[in-house]
Amino acid sequence: MSTASEDNGAGRNGAVQASATAQDIYDAGMVVRREVLGDAHVDRANAAKDSFTEDYQDMITRIAWGGIWTRPGLSRQMRSAVTLTALVAHGHWEELAMHVRAALNNGLSRDEIKEILLQTAIYCSVPSANSAFKTAQKVFADIDAASPSNEPN
Numbered sequence: 001m002s003t004a005s006e007d008n009g010a011g012r013n014g015a016v017q018a019s020a021t022a023q024d025i026y027d028a029g030m031v032v033r034r035e036v037l038g039d040a041h042v043d044r045a046n047a048a049k050d051s052f053t054e055d056y057q058d059m060i061t062r063i064a065w066g067g068i069w070t071r072p073g074l075s076r077q078m079r080s081a082v083t084l085t086a087l088v089a090h091g092h093w094e095e096l097a098m099h100v101r102a103a104l105n106n107g108l109s110r111d112e113i114k115e116i117l118l119q120t121a122i123y124c125s126v127p128s129a130n131s132a133f134k135t136a137q138k139v140f141a142d143i144d145a146a147s148p149s150n151e152p153n
Contacts, residue, residue: 012071012072012073013071014028014066014067014068014069014070014071014072015028015029015066015067015070016066016067016070016071022062025062025066025067026058026061026062026066027066028065028066028070029061029062029063029064029065029066029067029069029070030042030061030065030066032065032066032069032070033061033065033069035105036065036069036076036080036102036105036106037098037101037102037105038101038105041098041101045057076106076107077103077106077107077108077112079106080099080102080103080106080108081103081108081112081116083099083102083103084096084099084100084103084113084116084117084120084132085116085119085120085123085124087099088117088120088124088128088129088131088132089120089123089124089128091128091131093131093132093135096132096135096136097135097136097138097139100113100135100136100139100140101139101143104143110140113136114136117129117132117133117136120132
């Protein structure tokens with residue numbers, strides 16, 4: 001029989017378990033970060049880190065990706081929807097572009113992303129949604145241009 005404290009964390013805290021080391025949480029976070037953002041993005045971020053940004057990169061991998069994104073309480077699609085909305089609300093367009101790609105990686109369709117952005121027009125503002133639609137439209141165009149089906153035969 002498990003204790004109440006074991007029940008409180010087991011199965012709901014993702015990588016953040018009582019027995020987990022900081023390295024365990026980092027490693028779990030890196031797995032999710034790579035699955036969601038893609039190896040190329042994570043490799044670029046890691047290659048760009050220096051003594052000034054190294055602690056920040058470690059923190060986001062452990063806390064955001066290892067501490068939050070590994071939790072089972074929400075699907076990755078739902079986490080993406082929440083993230084897109086928060087980025088629109090705060091006008092973080094570069095991060096929005098990255099997370100539009102991530103939302104696609106997480107299984108959201110372009111139509112679902114459109115619906116999320118329509119929702120943001122009501123709750124975040126029409127001007128913010130206008131910028132968000134332009135950002136997503138560019139991401140989709142970049143993806144389409146890079147698609148092997150668009151290469152000449």
